[in-house]
Amino acid sequence: MKHRIVVKVGSLAVTDEKGGVSPVKIKSIIADLHELKTHGYLPILISSGAINTARGMIKKPDEKNLMISFQQASAAVGQPLLMKAYIDVLAEFNWPCAQILVTHEDFKERKRFLNIRNTINRLLENGILPIVNENDTVSFEEITVGDNDQLAVMMTEASDAEKLILLSEADGLFDKNPKEAGAKRFEEIDFRDDFSTVKIATKTSVGRGGMETKLKAVRKLTPLGVDVILGTFLEPSAVSRLLHHKAGTIFKGNPIRQKSRRKSWLSTMVKNDCYVVVDEGAANALLDKQTSLLPVGIKKVQGKFKRGEVIQIRHKSQVLAVGLTEYGHKELDLIKGKKSPEITELLEFVYSKVAIHKDNLLLKKDEL
Structure with missing residues (x-):
């Protein structure tokens, strides 16, 4: 063999x-x-x-x-x-x-x-x-x-x-x-x-x-x-x-x-030191309901990355998931904490209403 x-x-x-x-x-x-x-x-x-x-x-x-x-x-x-x-x-x-x-x-x-x-x-x-x-x-x-x-x-x-x-x-x-x-x-x-x-x-x-x-x-x-x-x-x-x-x-x-x-591809493609920090509500929605990540739940954007790259999702000091982002770091920084109607006023091109779609997201607990 x-x-x-x-x-x-x-x-x-x-x-x-x-x-x-x-x-x-x-x-x-x-x-x-x-x-x-x-x-x-x-x-x-x-x-x-x-x-x-x-x-x-x-x-x-x-x-x-x-x-x-x-x-x-x-x-x-x-x-x-x-x-x-x-x-x-x-x-x-x-x-x-x-x-x-x-x-x-x-x-x-x-x-x-x-x-x-x-x-x-x-x-x-x-x-x-x-x-x-x-x-x-x-x-x-x-x-x-x-x-x-x-x-x-x-x-x-x-x-x-x-x-x-x-x-x-x-x-x-x-x-x-x-x-x-x-x-x-x-x-x-x-x-x-x-x-x-x-x-x-x-x-x-x-x-x-x-x-x-x-x-x-x-x-x-x-x-x-x-x-x-x-x-x-x-x-x-x-x-x-x-x-x-x-x-x-x-x-x-x-x-x-x-x-x-x-899922293997998502896990290995994560860009080092690139992540978003989410609030308690977004963390619970991801873990309990396995929803997409919405911009309104993002508190902080860290690192430089482009649309289509894989980044971490963190809550406090814990990595909850990794996922394929719909926006680059500059766009996410503009729309973090914003509801969907506000996004269209801030961005010239709105690729998606979500920051990371649930189909492009891997919860860390799913690796085990």
């Missing part, structure tokens, strides 16, 4: 800290994945590192407003160099690969999402290793996936993978910064466990993610029935040792896997 797994490697797992690709690090990862392939695993590799590969090749601007174009240019230079390093190493194993560059928009739009899924299926059927990265050259604030941990979550759902392995410097989740004396590693965490109070270390000097984004990835996948394993890339056979439970932390997925593909 074949086992699909998604493996995400950060920038420092494939590049040097001072910049430039590291063929030695890449070979260590590929050798391990190839060994797993011979034992029935079908890996999908999510690889960061394009920007750091080109470090020093593009002059860094002094102006802050030019940093995005600097990173985009660096990605344009670094991505082919990174892929060449992968191709050279994979040739030693007679293992072909394919490059897939995506943005958040590709997963949000249903046809493009299905194209990604179908492409992954054909590649795996033909023994080809998919290597996926965010298309940093065209990404910007409104369409960026945000970090490759989030990208790994969406690719895990799209490919129907059994497990997600996140490789970082830390060898799992610890009760405090692992560099501090006496830090203890969690070996296994159930999908229902609350680990929000755990102190986490900051991100690396070259990455955009960090432990916080990895834990957000865990919270999106484990309720759906997917195991997420977190461990270090610094040890030999980094992926194998995690799959064999020799180290790291395994976040156990719900034993009852989510069967609804739409």
Whole structure:
């Protein structure tokens, strides 16, 4: 039986800290994945590192407003160099690969999402290793996936993978910064466990993610029935040792896997740190009557998002649901707390009388 797994490697797992690709690090990862392939695993590799590969090749601007174009240019230079390093190493194993560059928009739009899924299926059927990265050259604030941990979550759902392995410097989740004396590693965490109070270390000097984004990835996948394993890339056979439970932390997925593909899609497409806060009446209506969310029940709008993106619905400090919003953050901020007749006076285009329709809404209790 074949086992699909998604493996995400950060920038420092494939590049040097001072910049430039590291063929030695890449070979260590590929050798391990190839060994797993011979034992029935079908890996999908999510690889960061394009920007750091080109470090020093593009002059860094002094102006802050030019940093995005600097990173985009660096990605344009670094991505082919990174892929060449992968191709050279994979040739030693007679293992072909394919490059897939995506943005958040590709997963949000249903046809493009299905194209990604179908492409992954054909590649795996033909023994080809998919290597996926965010298309940093065209990404910007409104369409960026945000970090490759989030990208790994969406690719895990799209490919129907059994497990997600996140490789970082830390060898799992610890009760405090692992560099501090006496830090203890969690070996296994159930999908229902609350680990929000755990102190986490900051991100690396070259990455955009960090432990916080990895834990957000865990919270999106484990309720759906997917195991997420977190461990270090610094040890030999980094992926194998995690799959064999020799180290790291395994976040156990719900034993009852989510069967609804739409609900799975909604759960994994949530934009980090984008949400609305609702009042008591709206919260009760959502939970007890499973109604749509009306603008009148919204008290606060947080984050930047567009119409058609998936955001959280919160009441006080609790996440009640996630859903596909009918309006962007600017429009919702204008009509929050307003009744339907008032909306037509505030907006040039009224797409809907509801903020999130009940058919595009997933209550957190329905994940369990």
